[in-house]
Structure formats: structure tokens, C-alpha cells
Amino acid sequence: MRRFTAALFLIGLGVMIAAIYQHMDFSNTALNAGQAINSVAAQETGAANFVTSVVLAYRGIDTLLELTILFTAAMIGGMVLGKRRVDAPRDPDAGFILRTGADLLFPLLLVVGLYIILHGHLTPGGGFQGGVILASAFFLPLLARPGSSINQDVISIVEGLAGATFILIGLLAMSEGYEFLSPLFDKGELGALISAGSLPVLYLAVGIKVGSELAGLLAHLAEAEAVD
């Protein structure tokens, strides 16, 4: 009965959405804050990638908060899943090819991840994307050898420090007399690797934090004892 009425409601919702869509106005898509940012971002932040400017400068606090969400989720995940019993059964190691592949891929993923993070202000990509690749670099060996484990203590120190760095850079701006999280340092030449002031530093912190957070979360999930 509930499923039936729920399906009816869904159809109703679809009809409502269609009606709303009919009334939507698409004429003024150019009149928005993003276009305003496009026209001033190059001077204000010095980053060639405007998405990066938005993520780290214009909406930097959002980014800080989403890092905090990841941090919190990882912390709660650890709290919920708890410590593994010592005698809990583990999956056996993967086969030779997967293990060797993982060993080979590890440095490659590390390099690619760092590259994407460091070029975040110039090209598509950045701390989040690179951070995920970093996380997978550390997670892959875990899949290949379920018996091994990631040192959660190191991860918690790294994530704490990376997050703190982000905030400290923001506070540094305050101590210089600007607002919290204002871009700092010399903006350099638009499009160069070393440019855009403090943004690459922030992205590095983001990348490391995302990498460690995700690696920690995935490791927690992988470590979780299997249900009998």
C-alpha cells in the first residue's frame, strides 16, 4: 500500500517538477555572480583557473568547512567502527599480479596526485582530485595485502596538521591586517607554476588533507570486521 501511494506521489512530484520547469526563466543566465568573478578573478587572485579562485579564495570558507566535514566523518567513522579485534579473520592476500601492480602503481599515483594538486590553480583539477588519487595510492596496497594496515596515528597527525595549516594561513592573513583567508604573498605571473600567491599552498593542504582523510576512511571501512 505504501509503495503504491509512494509511486503515485512520485508521479505527482514529477508532474509538479514539469510544471515548475515550464515556468522557469532561462533568459538571464549570464547575469550571475560567476560572470562577475570571471571578469575580476585574474587580477584579484592571480590564478588562471577561475574555479580554483572560487574554491580557494572567493568561497574559501566553504572549502575549509567541507574539509572539516571530511575530517569529522572520518573521525566518526573511526569511532563507530571501533578497533579491530586482534583475532578477527582477514581476507588472504591478493594474487601476484595485483600485488606487483599495486607496488608499481604506488609511486605513479603519488606523482600524478601531487602533479594534479600543484597545478590546480592552472589547469582543471586541484586538491580534491589530486587528494583522491593520493588516497587511492595508499589504499591500493591495502587491497592487495589485506593483512597490512595503514597507520591511523600518522594519518590523524597529518590530517590535523593539514587542516590546521589551512586555518593558520587564514589567521596569518588576519595578522597581516587583511580579512581571514585573504590571498597572501606575491601573485606572480598569471599562468606560471609559482603564481597565485597562497592559493597553491592552500591547495596542497587541501590535497594532503583529502588524501589522508579518504585513505583513513577507506582503511577504516576495509578494516571493519566482516559480518559473520
Place this chain on the structure above:
Amino acid sequence: MSMEFLDGNTILYSAAFGLMLIGIGGIVISNHLMRIIFGIALLEAGANLLLLLSTYHEGASAPIIVDGIIPAMMADPVPQALVLTAIVIGVGILALALSLAIRVQRAYGTLDMREVRLRLEQEICDEAGIEMPSSSEKPAEVIKTPVNSVVQQESGS
């Protein structure tokens, strides 16, 4: 139906709304918590797409300074940044939901929403030292025959 009705906008928006509707359907219709969690993920994906589409116009270039592209030709970078944020939030919550689901499965042996609810009620009542109120929804049957046993086998590790 005229062809101009099926322009690019309509197709893209249909995709976004469609994803949302499928997600909502998964949340509302299914009883298995894993399906519900995936429903939320789908719904989020739809909402993200909707956000991306909010200032979409055809033919815009990526908002990155490349020779020959002036800012007016670029796409709006704000929704892209927002979606990036929203996706990461979604990932965090998804991971959290999965960790909780693992613990609930371990404690109650089921992820059926109705059964989890009953076991939860039972636990609260036991702790409080009161009798469990009789449920109007035929509790005995629900406990004996887990509806989604097939799904459990699929999703259980």
C-alpha cells in the same frame, strides 16, 4: 510535440530531475537501508547536476584563462565550485552512513528499515524498563520473515 520543446536545456534538466526522482523513489519505496543510502546518493547526484545546470549556457568554455578566450565566453565557475564542495560533503556522509550500516548490521543482523525500527524500539524500551507497545504493523511477521533477505545476501560482505 514540437522539436523546440526537446532542446538541450530540457534534456539536461530531465536528466537532473530524473536522477532526483529515481533517488527519491529509492528512498521512499525501498525498505532496505543500503538501497535507501544509494537512493540518497542518487538524489544528491541529481541535485548536483541541477546546481551545475543552473547557469548553464551552450557553448561556453571552461573558466580557465587560455589565449583567445575572454571572460564573457566562459562558463560560470561558481556552480562548479559549489558542486565540488557538495560532492565531497556527499562522500563524507556516504562513508559515515556505510560505517553506521556496518555497525547496525552487526548489532541487529538486518538492514531492513522496519526491522531495525522494531529492534531499536525494543532496545529503547528495555533500557527504559517499560513494555514495548504493540505495533499496528504486524510485528511478528516482520520479525520472522525478513522481507529483503535476498538483498541482504547481495549486500552483505
Place this chain on the structure above:
Amino acid sequence: MNLLVLMIALPLLAAFLLSIIDRASSFAARVIGPLVLLATAAIGLSVWSQLGDAPQAVQWGGFQAPLGITLYADQFGLLFALAMTIGTLLLWPRSTGNQLRSSSLALLLAGTGSGLALSGDLFNIYVFYELMTVVSYGLIASRGTSGSFASTLRYLVISGFGAALALAGIALVYQATGTLNLAQLAQVAPEKLNNLQGFAAFVLMLVGFGVKAELFPVNMWVPEVYATASSRVSALLAGVVSKLALLIIMRLLILVFHQPEALTVLLVLGILGVATGELAAWRARDLNRMLAFSSIGQLGVMFIALSIPGNAGIFAALAVAVHHLFLKPAMFLLAARWGGSIRRLCGAAKTSPVAAGLFVLLSLSLIGVPPLPGFWAKLLVIMPLLTLDQPLYYFAVFIILAAASLEANYLFRVVMKLYDKQPTAVPHKAHATADLATAVFLGGGLIAAVFMLVPLADRLDSIAAQATDVSTYIQTVAPQSLEGDVQ
């Protein structure tokens, strides 16, 4: 430069570093959280003292609105930011196994709550809200029982559903206006959002943010969560966090959504919340869930108050919210030792006379017995409702009054049990000193309010007036126009 951002940044920083500090010295890790909150509370108070009639706007990163994100500090927002900080300080979680993580979560909660109260950007509000949600999952689950995990998961499902809908609502708003800055939205809303799309966005955001504000029908998580979480966490969620979600809805109503239909939706959902909550509380057989249901009813009254157009509605909702802010945490703290079946409470007043007396005081104020503050708050809600002269508003008054009668009945059933002369077989445990002291402090606040009624009402009135002053909001933030940039 403004120190206000430290109210948000410092707790986050401390939360990040807490586990590292713990490695160096566990004592430092224990004290640093409360110290940081004391410092942020002091910052908040100093800003409050210099605020006066002129709200302040701070741009994160120094970018001009609407490009950057605005932090808007008026007395209204700052009041709730302070409530969040001081409330967390008073209700500092005590977890047996997870003290370090609980402390981090509490710090995060204080920081996010302050940010949520002060934020002037729609998407930023969403992010703060999501962070606060995640933190509250953690706080609930920190009790570590399987019940707390299950209730968190069920809470997560409804909350995640709502949040995704709210995100879709934000997308609709951005599509229509091209901005997320609340001040700019306030400028363009009458032209661009006073339509079907705007209403749809409102409904989606209402159900999304309403989850935390215990709005009917997205409040089904309330009884099970408050029954499974620890008392201090329940006190925080019911007392403080729900008010912050309410604050978001108030802000959106004042600045962005002006449809009369929006008010009617709030009214209907508020009435349903009061009716279902209070009726369900009437039969609750354990104190925690009784308080949870009554909290749903109280929040319903706030939604009814919000549905009153104009300044009077915000004033009334603010008064009820502030009253509830003092009252519910104290009640949940008392329920820490009195949780479980009400029948077990027989004769508990003998063991803990202070707590029992306090419970009577709180009950009296909750049901609105003059001259306690609860009465005046209720009066503020009902008086404008009746002047609106519409059947639905009359019905709301009837529901509020009938609900108060039910409340009197079920709360005094508990009081009767407390003072019952036949003791139960199980001896009663006295309250923890910290719990009782905090509850007494909050109850003392209620009594003090009786004597400061006039200045308090004036102050709340001026806060409400400042909150509803849209033109000051726009002038203070002064977003640059989007039209000029395109041409």
C-alpha cells in the same frame, strides 16, 4: 579586519589539533576545548557590546559581496551564536570512552553553530548546516550503544534526504537570481523569486533545514534519537541546535521568501507539529521521550509564531525560542538520572529535592503559568494570532491552548510521581553535580527573567526589529550590482 571570524575559526583549529595536543599532554587536551570556547564567547560578547544598532558585515577573504562570502553580525545572529558557544560550554559532553573525540565534536559544533548563525550566504549556510548535521551524528553515536547507531542511521537517512532537497532548492534560487548572497537575494527576491519557482525552492529548503528544527513531518527521528543519545547531547540538540535551524528558516523568510503561501505552509505544519507532539507526549512512558515529544510541540509553536506576518511573528518566535533555549536543556539534564520509565520515579524527590523542585519550576514555565517567562512567550504568540482574524489562525490558538492543557497534565503526572511517598524498590541515584549545577543555573536564569521582564522584552523586541530590517541588511552588506559587470 574583524575578530568575529575567530568565533568560527578558533574552535575548528582547536578541533583539528586536539588529537595532536593529546599526544603531548592529555591534560592540555582536556582543558583546551573549554578554554577556546571561553575565549570565543568573550570575543562574541565584546562584539555584542560594540554592536549596538549597527549590524556589521565581514567579507571572508576580503572579497566584495556578492563574489565572496559574507558574514553578517546583527544582534539576532550573534545572540544565537553566543547561545551556541555558551550552550556547548555548559553542556560539554562527558563520554566515557570517547572523550577526545567528543571534545573535538563539541568544539566543531560550537564553531559551526556560530558560523551558521552569522552566515550571510545561502550555500555557505548549507555547508555549515551539513557540517553541523555530521557533528550531531557523531555526538549521538558517541554513546556507543547499538541503539544510538541505529537511531543515528535512521536520522541520517531523513536528514540526508532533506539536505539533498535543500541543495536542489538552492540550485533553483541560483538559477533564478544568479546569486547566493542573502543581501543581494533580498534585493532581487521580490522581482525574481515571487513566483512558483521561488515557492518550490522555499518548500524544498523548508523540509531540508526543517529536519533539525523538528518540523513536522521530518521530525520522526526526534523521539528515538533523544531516547538513545546521552542526556547532554539531547540537551544540546533539543535546546540549541534546533534553534539554529529555526534561525535559518527565519532568515530565509525575512530576506528571501515573501509568499503568503509560505506562511500558510508553516502554519499548517506548525499546527500539526504541536498537535502530534503533545498528544504523543501524553502517553509517553519514559521521561526522555516525553521531553522529546514535548520539544516537538514547542518547536511547532515556534513555527506557528513564524507564520505571523511581520515583526510580531519574529518577535514571538524569538521569545519562545529563547525561553525554550533555557528550559529544555535543563529538563534533559534532569532526565539524565531520571531517564527510563516514569513509574520508576516514585519518591525521587526525597533523594534529590533540588532537582525535583527545579523540575516543578521548569514544568510550570513550560506550560505557561504566569508570571514565569513561558507565559509571556505564549502570550506573545497568541495575541497577534487572534488579531489576524482568520479561521486557521483561530484554530492555531485553540491547538496551542489545548496543547498547554495536555502538557500540564502529563508534566504534573511526572511531578506527582516525584513526590509520591511510596518509594520504589530500586534506590534513586542523585544527580551528577555538574548536571544539577548547570540545570540550576538555567532555572535561575528563568527566575531572573521574571524580574527583568520589561528590559528583556524590550531587548528581544529590538533584536527582532533589527532582524526584520531588510534595508539595513542590504545597506550593511552593500553587494555590488551584477547588471553593471555584464555590460
Place this chain on the structure above:
Amino acid sequence: MTALDNLLLISAVTLVIAVLAGNSRVGGWLVTIMYALQGAALMMMSGLGYSTLTMVQSSFSIEVLSQQLLWRFDALSWFFALITIGAGLFCSWFASGEWGEKYRDNGGSLRLFHGALALNVFSMLVLLASGDLLTLFIGWELVSWASFLIMALAGGKAFGYAMRYISYAFAGAMALLGGLLLIYAEVGSFDFQSLKEAVPTMSSATLWLLVVLLTAGFGVKMAILPFHLWQAKAYAETPGPGAAFLGAISSRMGLFAFIVVIVQLIGISRLVEMKIPFTFLDAQDLLAWIAVFTIIIPTYIALRQHDARRLLAWHGVGQTGYMLLGIVIANDLGSAGGLMHVFNYATYQAMLFMVVIAVIHRTGTSNLNKLGGLFTRMPLSYLAMLVGIIGLAGLPPMNGFVSKWLIYRSLIVDGSPLLFLGAVIGTLGTILSVYKLIHNIFLGQLRVEHVAVREAPLSMVIPMMLLAAVVFVTGYFPGLVLDWTSAVQASIGIPVLAHHLGGIDMKGGLDMIWIVSVLLVGFGFGTLVFFLGGRSKRVHQLDNYAGGHFLTAETRYHYSDNFYPGLMHLIGPWYRNSFEWLERGLISAVDTLSTAMQGLYRNAHPSYLLLAVVVFALSWVIV
């Protein structure tokens, strides 16, 4: 500092002393003296009772939510305050002696008892002093919760009854609040005067709503039908003199508020204009009939009680009907009768409760089936009860006769024979049940276990005797009280009853001095004949025989069980407990709803409801 400030201050100090010193040996006496001081302070305003003063303001006033809260006394407040303080004085006196010691020995807290009593008096004075509708409500709530406190003191069973009381009282208060705020919405002020000016322009529908809400609110406190169920049991279980106090004055607060708002501000003449559609009745008739049924039904319920306190308490409910009836009729006779009945009733009800409590003090029971023959052991208490029941039954020469006569007379003048008939039926029931009371306690055969019973201690007897004197004197010289009621009539805008010390001047009027003097002469003559004429022999109670057998102390020839079997056979089937049934029905309705809501919160699929709400809200706007 005005005289009213003094009074309220002394009353507050009384409360403080009661709380601080209530447990000490002299505490009770201190408090009693304080009540006397309150009486003296009230006398400083006695001009109010004789129309030489119209109003005494309190200098204390605060402004909240742009409402000026005022307190003041007028003739009506003064009259009720006189009764309140008098009841407080006598009850506290009664409680200060042996009763208090015994109460403390049995584990009761005298501090709480005296504190609760003083709180009741104080809150009633605050209510009586209210100068606008908001202060009226504040005072109202204070009184409600103060009575709740004193009712709940006994614990155990009393908790249940007190709980029932507060459920009724709070629901009533909410109806009242709704009514008052409706007035505010219509008038824009809580001021008495603005309401009075706005009444003529109010629509009939609004007025009906107002009258229903306010009458329900005030009616719960008065325990008029159909809100009468809570009162008797709650009062009966209140410890000792507390019951006497509550019985004497507490529920009169409802009548006071009724007079202020309905009679004085809305006006009975406006009620007459409010016709009930499709009938020949109007709002005044409706209230009068409610009053008559409030007389009849509780009085006959009282007839069935076999606990002395319950019996008296049920009469308290019934007698309220007389007062309300007189006041609703609202001509000079009726309102004077109703107001005077408030005073009269307080005097003998307090006294009767005191006698019953004295009996409980000595014998340990108030069960009418386990008493009897106490006349020889407690003659002074017997005398007090005799005076009291004559008053309660409304027979000369006691004051109850005068007030009832005035009410009957007003019904006849008003041309309402059916109402008159109803009132007379009520009086018949009263006479029957008070006879049961005195017979089963004092007359007949003394029980073996009560042979050693002594007269009540002086601390109890003196208040009883003083009250008996008041009952008799105000019956002899009703003009003493009629002076006050006339002042009240003048202040609430009702025609003033022309009266003199002995009664009223009119065709077919009443002169109690004459009537009582004739009665006294007759009694004196009879006594003379008794002592001089016939020769009587005093025999012991047990020197008696029946059916040829001598009786011993063990033989029960005095039966109190199944009193009035013939009458009960006749009217028994009428007792159907319909109101109890209604009350239970209401409770089970709430219970069912509550279960359903709990089910909703437990079983509902929240996401499903969320979806439904979104769809409904959108479709409401789109379609």
C-alpha cells in the same frame, strides 16, 4: 503606601513567616496573628464596604509588553477579601492547636501546610485586587496553583484528586486565556473600562464565543455543571482545616471573576439580548438553568455520600448554584441574595468542616456509618453543627435563610416559576442530607469505641463557636451583611437593594429581627413548659428496650447504613454517573488519539511523509 499596599505586604509577610516559622510550636499562632493583622489592614479600607470609598489603588504597577498592570480594590474585592481573610484566620487558628501537633506527629509538614494556606490567602488577595484582565489572569493562575498545592499536601489518594483538579483547572484557565486574548484582539486593550465601552459594538457571534469561553473558564473553578466532578473529592482530601478554607472561599474566586467580567463588564442586559436560535431562551436563561442544575445534581449526589467531608464538599458544589443563580438573575433582590449567600455559606461551611475535622480528630473517622451518639461526648461541637446545618438548609433563624429567601423572592419577582421549583427541589435535598449528617454523627447510639471520646480542644471549639455566633448574629441582623452587598451592587452597577438592619423594606418584605424574636420567644416558652410543666426522668441511653428485649451496648439499634431507603428506591435509578462517563469518554478519546500519534512517530516512514508534504505543498500552489 496605600492601604492596599499594606494589606498585600502584610499578606506576603504572613507567607514568609509561615514558611520560616511554620514548623515551630508558636508558628501557627504567629501566622494566626498575622491573619488578624491582615483583617485590620482590610478594615482600614472598610469605607469600600459602606460605599464611602469607591476604590483603593495599589501604588505598585508595572508595564509589560506595553500593558500597564494595575492592582486595586473596590467594594466587590473588599467583600470577598473579608471572607477570605476571615476564613484564613479561623482555619489557621483551628490548625494551630492540637490539630497541628497531631498532624506533625503523623509526619505532615506544618511548614508546608501553613505556607500553602498563607499562599492561598495571598494569591486570592492578588486576584481580588486585579485591575485589568491580564492581572486577573495572573491572579487566577496563582490561585489555581496555590489550591493545587494545598490539595496535594496529603499525598496518596489526594494526589490523584489534585491531579484531576489541576487538569480541569488548567484547561479552564486556557479557555479563560483564550477568551481574554480574544477580548484583547477585539478591544485592543486589557483595560476593564475599554471592554465595557466596546461591548455594545461587538457582534453577537463574538460575544457568544466570549461568554462560552469565559463561563467555561470561571465555571471550572466554581465547579458548575458540567465541570463539577473534580471539586468534592479534591476538597475532601485536603488536610484538615485546609478543607474548611477551600470549602469556604476557594471556588468563590470563580464567582468573583464571573461577576467582574460577565456581570460588571459585559452586563446581564447584554446577555438577555443574546437569543439562542430556535428556542425562547437567551444567554441569561441558559446560565440560570446551568445554575439550577448545579444546585440539584450535586446536592443529590451529596445525599448518597457516607463520608462526612465528601458530603459537605458536594454541598459546596450545590450551594455555588444558588449564588450563581442569584447573581445571574441580577435584579436587586437576586444579586443581594447571591452575594450574601457567598458570605453566609462561607461562615457555616467552614464551621461544619471544622466540626467534622474535630470529630475526626477525636474519633479518627469521618465515615458516617461508623459514628453516632457523639452528642453526649461533644456537646459544643454538636451545637456548632446544629447551627451550621440550619444555616445550610436555609431555615430561620440562621443567616442562610435570609440569602435563600432573597434568591427565591427574586425568582418570583422575575417571573421564573420553573427556576424557583428547581431551587426548592435543591433545598429539599439539602435538608435531607444535612439531617443525615447530624443524625449519623451526633444522634442515636454511642458506639462502644467512642465512649472515651472527649469534647474537642479549645483551639478548635473557640473558632467554631465564634463562627456559630456570626451565623446567628448575621441571621438576626442581616442588615450587617446587606450593607456590604449593597456597596457591591452599587459598584458593579446593579440596582441597590433597599434594606435595614433587620431585613428589607418592600411589600411582603422580610424583618429577621421580628421573626427571630418571635422564634426565640416561642423557644423560651417551650423551654419553660418543658422544665415547669411535664415531669421527665433522665435515663441512660442504654436503659432501653425494643421488642421486649433490653438493649446492650453491643446491640446495634441505631442504623446509619442505607439511609433513606425509601427515597433512594424512588430516585436511585436517576443516578447514572453520566458525567463520570463523559469524563472517561473524553480521557479515552485523548488516549486513543495519543496512541495513534505515538504510532505515527514510531511506525511512519519519515521520507514518505516528507515526499507527501512536498507534493501537497507544491500542488496546492500550482493547482
